[in-house]
Each structure stands twice: as structure tokens, then as C-alpha cells.
Amino acid sequence: MERITLVIGNRNYSSWSLRAWLCLRKSGATFQEELLPLDTPEFAARIAELSPSRTVPVLWHGERCVWDSLAICEYINETFAANTLWPQDAGARAFGRSLVAEMHSGYGALRSAMPMNFRARQRRVPSTPALQADIARIIERWASARQRYGADGPWLLGRFSIADAFFAPVAVRFGGYGVALPAGPVADYVRHLRADEAMQEWERAAAAEHWVVEADEVGIDEPDLDEPGLESPAAE
Ligand SMILES: N[C@@H](CCC(=O)N[C@@H](CS)C(=O)NCC(=O)O)C(=O)O
Structure with a gap:
């Protein structure tokens, strides 16, 4: 090998x-x-x-x-994965690839306003229409995926797929910057993703790092706010 x-x-x-x-x-x-x-x-x-x-x-x-x-x-x-990282069904695969393509080439407002930073907890950044539009679009896509494929398992397309890997950093951002998620399938999905063994392994290793990249340290710490933004009744 x-x-x-x-x-x-x-x-x-x-x-x-x-x-x-x-x-x-x-x-x-x-x-x-x-x-x-x-x-x-x-x-x-x-x-x-x-x-x-x-x-x-x-x-x-x-x-x-x-x-x-x-x-x-x-x-x-x-x-290495014998094609198991995409669903067998062509329709589900096309849906997943569309999600991933959109993530890979888009959501610029989210990516620049909320850099992935595992250490960010209860951070708040200024809200802009473009940022809110990206957030709303992602939540809507996650809800749609879970509605279509929820019966097949806990990931976006049922079983783990490349789509979950692509949205994993978004789940971290939403947690760190207090993005409120609607209770139900979307919040359940994010909870499942964050608790995943591989995600936990990465997160533990991230916590042990000492480097600070100033450009990615954005927002203001708001320790009095609830952490993180899951299951906000206001967002339902
Ligand atoms: N489109 C590329 C983006 C890769 C990228 O921008 N990586 C960042 C780190 S997350 C990087 O290498 N930055 C260093 C640099 O641009 O000097 C991909 O999908 O892999």
C-alpha cells in the first residue's frame, strides 16, 4: 500500500x-x-x-x-472508501453534490464574517443582510436534506457523506458565533455532527494547539449569553 x-x-x-x-x-x-x-x-x-x-x-x-x-x-x-462517501441513489448523490458545490464556491459572507475557530465561544459578530442570507440558506438546505433523507440515518443524506464533511466547519461556526438554530431536525443534525467521534478527535487536537492567527480572531466575547446557539425557541 x-x-x-x-x-x-x-x-x-x-x-x-x-x-x-x-x-x-x-x-x-x-x-x-x-x-x-x-x-x-x-x-x-x-x-x-x-x-x-x-x-x-x-x-x-x-x-x-x-x-x-x-x-x-x-x-x-x-x-479508499469504495464510493461509500456518496449515496448509491443518483438523485441523492446529485442533491449532495449540489450542496457541496454551493459550499465550496459560495457562502462568502459567512466565510469571511465567521472564520472557523473552535476556541470561539459565545462570540458575536456584526449582523449584515448578506450574512443573514447565507445563514438562512444553509439552515434551509439542511432542513430540506433532513426532510428527504432523515429516514435513512442521522446525517444530511442519511449515511455520512462528503456533504457532512463540507458543512462540519459551518456547524462549528454556528456554535461559536451563537447562530440560533430551529429546534428539531436541524438542531438534532448539528448535535449529532458535533458529537461524532472523528469530530471530537479533531476538536480535542484543536484545543491543544497554541497558535493564534489574529486575522481569524474576530468578534466580541459575550460570556453572559447562552452557549451555543442551538434550539432557540425564537428561531422556530
Ligand atoms: N479552495 C481551496 C481553499 C484552500 C485554502 O484556502 N486553504 C487555506 C487554509 S484553510 C490556506 O491554505 N491558506 C493559506 C494561504 O492561502 O496562504 C480548497 O478547497 O482546498
Whole structure:
């Protein structure tokens, strides 16, 4: 078996790394990690050797290099997961791929206003119409997925899929920045995702990190507010 190495950024901040790592962990493959701390001279020097895009994640499988999180997740699905990271049903697969494509190329307001930061708890950022529109759209997509596929299991498409990996960093953002979720299937989904063994493993490792990326430390701590924004009756 050729060596598999996933190059990732800081677990606390690197949302694209988390997506690829979750798929690889769920595939059951044995792999090594190389962590490059974001925003450091070490990152710049090493990533130039490892990734044509100079971003993380990047996957090395023997001599093969796969860069960009979505390409990596698709490669993992085909090569290490026997295509189990997408549903068998073509309609469900198309729905899931649409969710993932939208996440990969969109939700810019959410991504810039609420950087993934596991250490952010009860943080609040200014609300803008664009941010609220992204949040509402994601909640609506999650609700739609759970309505369609809830009978097949607790993940967005029933069984774990690349779609869950793609939205995992969003669930972390919603928790950290106090985004209220409607009680019921959406809140249940987020709770299931955050409690997942692989997510917990990543979160524990993130908590042990000491690096601080100032650009990703946004918002104001509001310790008096309830933590985190699950099951707000007001959002129902
Ligand atoms: N479209 C890329 C985005 C990757 C990306 O922006 N990664 C960030 C870390 S989460 C990065 O490497 N930033 C370092 C830099 O741009 O210098 C993907 O999906 O993998």
C-alpha cells in the first residue's frame, strides 16, 4: 500500500483541512498527517514544496498529489472508501453534490464574517443582510436534506457523506458565533455532527494547539449569553 499523507493547517482554524481530514478518517484508510501552522514562515516554505496551489489541504498518495479539498474528498471516496462517501441513489448523490458545490464556491459572507475557530465561544459578530442570507440558506438546505433523507440515518443524506464533511466547519461556526438554530431536525443534525467521534478527535487536537492567527480572531466575547446557539425557541 502506498503511503498516504494529508497535509493540513491548524486544526483550530483550517476549515478546508477539516473537510478532507473527516473524509479520510471516515474512509478507514491508514494515513499520516503533516501539520503546517498557517500564517508562519514555516508554512510558506514547506507548502511551496508540497502543493501546487500553496494551500492546505493537500493529499499525497505515493507519487500522486491531489490538491483542493473537494478534489481530495472525491479522490478519497473513489480510492479508499469504495464510493461509500456518496449515496448509491443518483438523485441523492446529485442533491449532495449540489450542496457541496454551493459550499465550496459560495457562502462568502459567512466565510469571511465567521472564520472557523473552535476556541470561539459565545462570540458575536456584526449582523449584515448578506450574512443573514447565507445563514438562512444553509439552515434551509439542511432542513430540506433532513426532510428527504432523515429516514435513512442521522446525517444530511442519511449515511455520512462528503456533504457532512463540507458543512462540519459551518456547524462549528454556528456554535461559536451563537447562530440560533430551529429546534428539531436541524438542531438534532448539528448535535449529532458535533458529537461524532472523528469530530471530537479533531476538536480535542484543536484545543491543544497554541497558535493564534489574529486575522481569524474576530468578534466580541459575550460570556453572559447562552452557549451555543442551538434550539432557540425564537428561531422556530
Ligand atoms: N479552495 C481551496 C481553499 C484552500 C485554502 O484556502 N486553504 C487555506 C487554509 S484553510 C490556506 O491554505 N491558506 C493559506 C494561504 O492561502 O496562504 C480548497 O478547497 O482546498
